[in-house]
Amino acid sequence: MTPAEQAKLDSVIGQIVAANRILGNEGVCDAYGHISHRHPLDPTKLLLSRSRSPELVEPDDIMTIDFDGKPVDGRTDPMYFERFIHCGIYETRPDINCVVHSHARGVLAFTISDVKLVPVIHTGASCGCDIPVWDIETNFGATNLLVANQAQGRDLAKALGTDGRVALMRGHGFAAAGRTLSEALRIAIYLPQNAQVQMEAMQLGGRFKALTAGEMEVREAAGPDGSDIARAMQYWARRANCEHYLTYKRSA
Template structure:
């Protein structure tokens, strides 16, 4: 303990370093085995945090072949345990690279189309997390209510697959799954502000405008430039949804004569920008914790 006389003088203008996003990793400079191992771990983390259950999935762009992506075969994410459980797909049509590939997820078009449209997206996550579902079913907008969810922004778009079903195709099974390229395109288009203009060859920015899109009656999809960013967004979308729901319930349950001390307000656009930078500048810290949690749970195995 320092002597009292050693203490620095009180400095009211002192401030800590501002957390800013680190330099993005060169995605294609990574070792493919390392990426596969991290993808398996990410499957476990998403399960451990209730982002996925038996359903839901995560994929990554192949680090050495940007025209391919990797995701688990037809398995619950918690049970993915080996690189052999992963399947390589072509981005252009989401068909498996190997003709002998095992059965895969029918909703892989969510992933393939995101990589095809947005070159800076290297990881995609799709979830039916219970806490987020009320915002996919009620019409109440999902808003950023806490500083850890600045990435949500003040307009989380909603994709309604009902608008994409064609009345001229009576055989189409309307199960709400994104099981075709056409449905994948309609979902991926929701990640940008400006509507699609087919007269432009490259009408999409390399990076989407929105980090999360809600899927009506279904769930949500998010993405990132790397696995850590996408996992962070998937988890904190869920945490923010819980905080927003509980805040609204609490306000509605005020006993007679008790007045709330302040209004339920959301992050401003400026707060969203600042928090988003802070989130991306610090998510290496929870990532290490999340890895340790799943490595110390006997449910999960990673032979990658």
């Protein structure tokens, strides 16, 4: 690996570690849930922590895994059971570079209801127009609801379609797919907030208004890192006390 390649890899590892800490600190992930990034030097691999709670992840926890869910860096650490969520999405969607899986409390009711979760607040626009619910029972019968193999990961990825950003997982949580790490983070952080607001509006008893298609288009035109995302990254990282990982460099 050249020094430039090493620097590129270190930078992405630092970003993933920061993103893990942020997801823990913002309450999107607790003991469970994870975030991965497509490998910056080999698009057929991904970077994902060994099996560890996001808030505790360190640079040395980051493993390189192929789309079969196998480590390719010689490591034998226990891995996340549900790494196939990430494998399936990267394999199916070349435009996606960062994936989050979460069991965030705020979205769970929408995973088991026929009331559709839709973007209702401006920060929810990154979640995309259509937020499908993927039900593992449909193609796999009775399971423990976890995405435990390649076939299940690919089936979940299919629910995202060709341009979806989020799939809810029935009785379980959600998978969010970002073109960039900050886009994936923004979706994962604001999706539960959007769900909460929609739920509250419905409890008011009247009709509620979702974002319009035109509003979604205007938001989308800003690109994956629009809406002053650098400011948000700095804020989230400072709150999680992990700003230093945003400029991470492995010591020689």
